[in-house]
Amino acid sequence: MAAQHSIEGRRVLVVEDEMIIVLLIEQTLLDLRAQVIGPAAWLNAALQLAKDEPIDAAILDINIRGGDSYGVADILAERGIPFVLCSGYSDWALAERHRDRPRLTKPYSSKDLQDWVLQLLAAPV
DSSP states (O other): OOOSSOOTTOEEEEEOOOHHHHHHHHHHHHHTTOEEEEEEOBHHHHHHHHHHSOOSEEEEESEEBTEETHHHHHHHHHHTOOEEEEESSOGGGSOGGGTTSOEEESSOOHHHHHHHHHHHHHSOO
């Protein structure tokens, strides 16, 4: 695959609890030759991965089993790891501390996701 940015082997955390969306994300990341970390469908698992795993970027569904993923976003921000929030909600429904974060509005396409992943991994950490 001739991608503008080489992201082969880059580690992307996936936090999502809807299997159809997980499959879209995984396939998109595999097409980009990135390494999928997770996917985490439960908050506790997502928090653990965010704390312990070497991660280059993350894709976070806001509402997952066990709560919302803002705590995961906090950990990633603290670690300097870029991420995109995925939600069908408007800006007003997002936690104020993360309203300025990149966001993919659901439903999104594989192309939209690919563009964001390439942007996140091209950004200096």
